[in-house]
Amino acid sequence: MSDVAAERAAPWSSAEMMAIAAARLLRNDDVCFVGIGAPSLACNLARLTHAPDITLIYESGTVGARPDVLPLSIGDPELCETARTTVSVPEMFAYWLQGGRISVGFLGGAQLDRFANINSSVIGPYDTPKVRLPGGGGAPEIAALCRQTYVVMAQTRRSFVKRVDFVTSFGFGEGGDHRQRLGITTAGPTLVITDLCVMRPDPTTKELVVTALHPGVTREQVIENTGWPIRFADPLDKTSSPTTDELSTLRDLQRRTNEAHARGLARGQTPRAQPEGSDPLDRGQIPQVSDPLARTT
Amino acid sequence: MSDVAAERAAPWSSAEMMAIAAARLLRNDDVCFVGIGAPSLACNLARLTHAPDITLIYESGTVGARPDVLPLSIGDPELCETARTTVSVPEMFAYWLQGGRISVGFLGGAQLDRFANINSSVIGPYDTPKVRLPGGGGAPEIAALCRQTYVVMAQTRRSFVKRVDFVTSFGFGEGGDHRQRLGITTAGPTLVITDLCVMRPDPTTKELVVTALHPGVTREQVIENTGWPIRFADPLDKTSSPTTDELSTLRDLQRRTNEAHARGLARGQTPRAQPEGSDPLDRGQIPQVSDPLARTT
Amino acid sequence: MTEFLSLHDAIAAYVPDASTVALEGFTHLIPFAAGHEIVRQRKRDLTLVRMTPDLIYDQLIGMGCARKLVFSWGGNPGVGSLHRLRDAVEHAWPRPLEIEEHSHAAMAAAYAAGAAGLPCAILRGYAGSDLVAHNTNIRSVECPFTGETLAAVPALRPDVAIVHAQRADRAGNVLIEGITGVQKEVVLAARSAIVTVEEIVPDLRAPSPNSTVLPHWTITAVALAPGGARPSYAHGYYPRDNAFYIAWDSISRDRDQFTRWMREHVLESSTSVEAVA
């Protein structure tokens, strides 16, 4: 069965698999600093399945949010209305993130390299960029101050690159003990979850190594979609297929979300059809919530 | 008429005169950082007479308090219940005091010297004190960060000294441009209001000079109660006598206050009679609210 | 004392050309009506400060009001790029835009330092990030107790802060509820502050003694602007218009279409767009 056929045959999309794989890695007692897009989807899926008490913190200041639909922005009304408390943004970054209260931070970006450094700033030179991306937002400090970070992003040869154009968020730098040498005391990106596989850093070199393939995904597919000579763990695990419950919970959440976001459109405006992910780096697999440019904030 | 006779004859006490003289110097648009005791009395008297819109801020975090009775502590329920808002103590000191939002800060202490430096820390050496006083509390930064400060304290030769044992709150240091040399940009102690007179710093040397005598008070009385060769302005003003309205408002406030503070005494306790001001530096002229040791906080 | 002004007069009086302006509101309570008034008054050479430029700065930048942008995340949240911001940075259209880029943590701390009267903020920030090399306003200090190196950024002290709030009372005291973002900080950090409000009421109806209330003497001018945060939202008043945020992606992608939209909905609107949008 060819890769394409495998994916076509599977009763779930690779983006769904990515969200489910990420959700499974979260624990009921985790305190997550959640970005919009794939992280928000994964965290809320975890909350609606195996981790009902998980604490979701959004950088807008909402602590313990339990949204019924996914927020489009980091500060949708749904978040504040369902949160245990909402604090100011300076307090959020000082007491909650920098204060070391977060067990898992989520990151994504336009480019990730083999030491899990992330670029969400520019493609091309900083001063004369080919593509000006939204920027770091909370990411530079999420990368350094959460006890560990999980990277969730769709995998392509253009996004998984040998060396990022710009280090917005420091992962393992040049590898080895580079974090320690900078005085960073947290574990850093301990997991990378893509739509194809799960990667973890080698304990010593800190280079990302594939530790599990998602169902139907081949080594070749991963190699093809990675911009450096990617290594595979031995033995190599296989991600279990999504359960019926996971899939239906995920799809219900997305349906509610898409319905909610289409409501309340400006009176008198004639909106275009829902925009396609036409950004050069956007695969647009999950409409509205999968734009990689929007993931970190 | 002897001094004693003059005071006995006056239908008000010297402590009342001090509170009224201080209240008169406050403006309707002042934002005051208020200490307990004489400052709180003066500020609330101003609010209840000519300055109904004056903003009173207590360091416990209450902004715009309008207490019906004087608080015994800096954080009595009355303050929070009547305030426009109550902020945290770190915010109070950072955004409101250090942020330069206060037009008048009040100070008092156990000792004041001729350059309006104040000691509220120790009598005698710091490490082997004869009297350990409560300490600075908010005062060191009130002294430096309010646009100006008013000192309100009862005047005796023991409290108005040539040189304070310990500079808790910096006034004009050694005089002249000492504040500027330390990088302090605020005006400092522009007024000292005692139970005998009003003093202001000489524009150049910054030494305190008597600019007005309270009614019935003589130069000799001031000289007797000052620990340095005190100078008098020429011409020398005379404080106007308290008006009937000022006196009745003041006394109503104190009566309400004393009644309120006597209520709610611990069940099963047999309290002593209201304690006399037996602290060595306390003249105890206004029961419960005049202890100089309690003024700065 | 707080002045009560029309939005037109408040912007005319306190937002001169070439000033440094911070319209804040973290997703919630974004002062769109005030931003549109700035566009209508054709302000020029502004230094725009804002953590998340959002659609409102996309519009100001696209209309040529800005010389410089100080920011920490410049996207359309959950949707993608801000096309006008990108066009300005990538192609200098309609004019070149200087940028000063920070992280959220640093900008939030810089506003707090401004409110607190400090010259700078310190934070555990920017560790290993290339942002340090491209922004001379990211420096460091050494902790005098532990010897650790901490990042430092200068305090933000805009000439004027503009925020939107739920309500003001007749004295000009202002209540902000819900996601309060950096609104208190920017008002206290700025030299002057304009607050647009949903309502002016006799009683603020603050639900708690600890509600976020800005006293009237911290505010320069209050302007009534019901709906003044649309398509952003006002907690307790109206929801976020997420569909408009999504639609903005196509409205703003093309220069001509953007300009047409701005002309129709902002420039030629006697009131601001939130009345129609």
Added chain:
Amino acid sequence: MTEFLSLHDAIAAYVPDASTVALEGFTHLIPFAAGHEIVRQRKRDLTLVRMTPDLIYDQLIGMGCARKLVFSWGGNPGVGSLHRLRDAVEHAWPRPLEIEEHSHAAMAAAYAAGAAGLPCAILRGYAGSDLVAHNTNIRSVECPFTGETLAAVPALRPDVAIVHAQRADRAGNVLIEGITGVQKEVVLAARSAIVTVEEIVPDLRAPSPNSTVLPHWTITAVALAPGGARPSYAHGYYPRDNAFYIAWDSISRDRDQFTRWMREHVLESSTSVEAVA
């Protein structure tokens, strides 16, 4: 996860001898019941941290529990001296007491720095004050932008924070209302945190989305202690017992009388004094 413990068990588990303990509450919500339990358990060699030592630290110091005091204002508010504190400092009774003295502004900033995971706080503080010469924990840093000298103090990170609050829900989330002082900061700064509460309820009844709520995962143990702040007060529950504060002046002035009072009202009380006081 938060443990629900009796006050006895919470103090026994989390306040070992020689630990650094901060019982906070700025006039409001002072955790007297917890302080009395520390006295009853005869804890020794504690480093006591608190902005305003108040009666509760006068009692702990007078009973010989403390080796050191870190503070910024040590009086009986509106009344006068803390006689037991004075006796300890002036005459080493019942044992010598080391002091580390700060200003309020510095201590508040130091707690905030502790909560924020910073090694130190910077402030415009102590200008010209002799306190600097007597406390090696007051140092300075230079602003890397303006060159100004700012005061610096080390972050406060107590071993255990103890605060009193209005209520907790059954998950251990805690609501604090009214004068919140430095309570949020000390809980977040400390290695462990004990909260005594007036009530444990199914629903916190937070009046505003911005109410001060400490999530359960920031709190080590919750102990039910109705009246646990008396003679201090709990906004919405009971008033401050100002008459007792005034009476304390004479109770505490004399060593024997103080000791008698503590024996009768604290040591020999099966519950804590607030049940009788």
